[in-house]
Amino acid sequence: MVVSCMSHLECSKCGKTYDPDQVNQLCSCGAPLLVRYDIKRLATVKKDILLNRPHSLWRYKEFLPVKKDESIVTLGEGMTPIIPLEKIGTRLGMKNLYMKDEGIIPTGTFKCRGAAVGVSRAKELGIKNLAMPTAGNAGAAWAMYSARAGMKAYIVMPENAPPITRNECAVSGAALYLVRGIISDANKIVGRAVGKYGWFDASTLKEPYRIEGKKTMALEIAEQFNWEVPDVIVYPTGGGVGIIGIYKCMCELQEIGWIERKMPRLVSVQAAGCAPIIKAWEEGKSESERWKNPVTVALGLKVPKPLGDFLILDAIYKTNGCAVAVEDEEILRIEANLAAEEGVFACPEGASTLAAAIRLFKQGWIKPDEKVVLLNTGTGLKYPETVKVEAPSLDPTEDLPV
Numbered sequence: 020m021v022v023s024c025m026s027h028l029e030c031s032k033c034g035k036t037y038d039p040d041q042v043n044q045l046c047s048c049g050a051p052l053l054v055r056y057d058i059k060r061l062a063t064v065k066k067d068i069l070l071n072r073p074h075s076l077w078r079y080k081e082f083l084p085v086k087k088d089e090s091i092v093t094l095g096e097g098m099t100p101i102i103p104l105e106k107i108g109t110r111l112g113m114k115n116l117y118m119k120d121e122g123i124i125p126t127g128t129f130k131c132r133g134a135a136v137g138v139s140r141a142k143e144l145g146i147k148n149l150a151m152p153t154a155g156n157a158g159a160a161w162a163m164y165s166a167r168a169g170m171k172a173y174i175v176m177p178e179n180a181p182p183i184t185r186n187e188c189a190v191s192g193a194a195l196y197l198v199r200g201i202i203s204d205a206n207k208i209v210g211r212a213v214g215k216y217g218w219f220d221a222s223t224l225k226e227p228y229r230i231e232g233k234k235t236m237a238l239e240i241a242e243q244f245n246w247e248v249p250d251v252i253v254y255p256t257g258g259g260v261g262i263i264g265i266y267k268c269m270c271e272l273q274e275i276g277w278i279e280r281k282m283p284r285l286v287s288v289q290a291a292g293c294a295p296i297i298k299a300w301e302e303g304k305s306e307s308e309r310w311k312n313p314v315t316v317a318l319g320l321k322v323p324k325p326l327g328d329f330l331i332l333d334a335i336y337k338t339n340g341c342a343v344a345v346e347d348e349e350i351l352r353i354e355a356n357l358a359a360e361e362g363v364f365a366c367p368e369g370a371s372t373l374a375a376a377i378r379l380f381k382q383g384w385i386k387p388d389e390k391v392v393l394l395n396t397g398t399g400l401k402y403p404e405t406v407k408v409e410a411p412s413l414d415p416t417e418d419l420p421v
């Protein structure tokens with residue numbers, strides 16, 4: 020039985036529609052395609068169906084593009100915890116500060132959501148080979164899910180991507196290449212390869228299904244707060260798939276009446292050393308300009324010109340959100356605070372959301388009673404080099420000094 024309510028694909032720029040049962044990449048106009056659903060059918064779905072559903076993102080099957088259960092490639096991803104940051108919140112005067120912790124998920128980052136849905140749908144469409152450029156974490160996730168699906172993954176990442184993501188690609192049998200450059204350079208290499216070999220291009224927003232996996236963060240946040248959405252959601256933005264997906268999903272939930280008309284204000288956070296979205300937002304523009312010489316420790320945020328920049332900015336404008344750039348020093352300081360005060364070892368990208376929230380609270384943009392959800396998009400375990408360790412080394416006969 021087909022439970023997915025997917026109806027068609029639609030261009031995010033020109034509105035041209037496409038058949039989802041064909042393999043599609045970008046629209047002929049060059050813009051990303053978005054999955055559209057039969058809203059009337061979706062509106063007949065009742066929330067009680069969730070009662071007996073698995074504790075994973077597949078509990079929202081009607082909202083996803085995968086048609087057959089046999090196509091699902093899963094490692095149990097989704098339904099990550101929402102952790103109250105009580106100590107930090109109390110210290111700052113923010114009474115309702117939460118972190119959705121995507122560090123507790125297969126492959127250690129939220130990239131597995133996009134990979135689970137993207138690879139499942141690719142399998143359903145009969146794809147055997149896929150290629151993608153990555154800042155590291157997405158490649159690791161797609162490599163693992165491709166292995167599980169029996170597909171070949173060709174992954175190109177910057178030489179300075181988190182070293183563990185190389186190991187993840189290698190151990191899962193992906194074909195891994197390192198580029199002396201950044202993700203946009205990897206993107207060019209993949210673009211040439213898919214043209215030459217006919218592989219499926221799984222680059223950010225060049226296929227329509229990854230975003231559907233990432234949007235499940237919005238479904239989970241809504242369900243975990245009993246269908247009363249928070250006032251603010253703070254998202255660390257690279258290619259922006261998460262923020263675009265969250266906005267898309269909140270609109271779908273509103274359309275079918277699962278949530279009220281109130282929309283969370285979406286905040287896009289970038290590193291000060293690579294902040295094309297922040298600059299565009301500050302200038303009131305609808306598209307970004309390519310950022311020159313990007314530098315940041317938050318490697319997933321090093322995207323100089325996101326393909327979906329106009330969709331990210333639209334999500335910010337439409338929700339009365341905002342965009343904030345934070346310095347690397349601040350990110351690393353906050354990463355340490357989060358571990359020491361709350362026991363959460365966040366990745367630098369995740370830590371940047373708290374840095375941004377603190378700034379917005381101090382500026383009065385976030386009010387003391389407002390419910391704020393920070394997205395920690397991955398575990399700090401993937402970035403051990405961001406913590407300097409100095410520990411005395413003891414001989415077995417030595418005692419601990421008091």
Ligand SMILES: Cc1ncc(COP(=O)(O)O)c(C=O)c1O
Pocket residue numbers: 128130154155156157223255256257258259260261262318319320366368369396397
């Ligand atoms: C840990 C982490 N957080 C955030 C991001 C940014 O995600 P997106 O490209 O969906 O904006 C990335 C991307 O690589 C990442 O690895």
Ligand SMILES: [Zn+2]
Pocket residue numbers: 030031032033034035046047048049050
């Ligand atoms: Zn188009």
